[in-house]
Amino acid sequence: MDGESFRPPNNPASAPINATPATVGCPHCAAQMAPKAAFCPACGWSMTPVPPLERAVAAAGYLPLIPAAVILFLPTYRRHLFVRFHAWQSIFLWIVFLSLTVVAMLLSNLAASSLMAFLLLGILASLGMLFLWFVLSLKAWQGERFALPFFGVLAARMR
Numbered sequence: 001m002d003g004e005s006f007r008p009p010n011n012p013a014s015a016p017i018n019a020t021p022a023t024v025g026c027p028h029c030a031a032q033m034a035p036k037a038a039f040c041p042a043c044g045w046s047m048t049p050v051p052p053l054e055r056a057v058a059a060a061g062y063l064p065l066i067p068a069a070v071i072l073f074l075p076t077y078r079r080h081l082f083v084r085f086h087a088w089q090s091i092f093l094w095i096v097f098l099s100l101t102v103v104a105m106l107l108s109n110l111a112a113s114s115l116m117a118f119l120l121l122g123i124l125a126s127l128g129m130l131f132l133w134f135v136l137s138l139k140a141w142q143g144e145r146f147a148l149p150f151f152g153v154l155a156a157r158m159r
């Protein structure tokens with residue numbers, strides 16, 4: 001010993017050998033998740049690319065009720081959770097919107113004096129639904145598992 005500290009030989013085996021990380025980051029919102037996660041738990045981003053056909057089908061599923069119902073019955077999409085999620089979300093959304101429309105129409109018949117108010121509300125609700133429809137179709141087309149607060153929770157429970 002001459003005072004100099006002993007340097008261990010540069011051993012390549014001591015370098016980190018963990019090639020697979022414990023978690024992976026979402027490219028969309030940077031949330032961490034298990035490497036094998038199919039979707040980001042935070043924002044719903046698809047971690048495996050969704051093929052264009054399935055994205056188109058999922059987007060078309062937001063047309064009122066019939067396309068989504070057809071998608072859910074088609075054996076082709078029985079195992080495509082991405083497509084089915086959007087189809088279910090579409091169905092729940094349209095059922096609630098159409099039910100509210102019917103209720104509003106009945107109420108406006110009863111209270112004919114406030115017809116203008118109902119008309120105005122109806123126009124606002126329709127515009128809101130149009131906007132929602134546009135956003136949801138776009139998100140589906142982008143391959144995102146975009147979940148609405150209430151409808152998304154319901155849709156996630158369906159298969």
Ligand SMILES: [Zn+2]
Pocket residue numbers: 026027028029030031040041042043044045
């Ligand atoms: Zn995310």
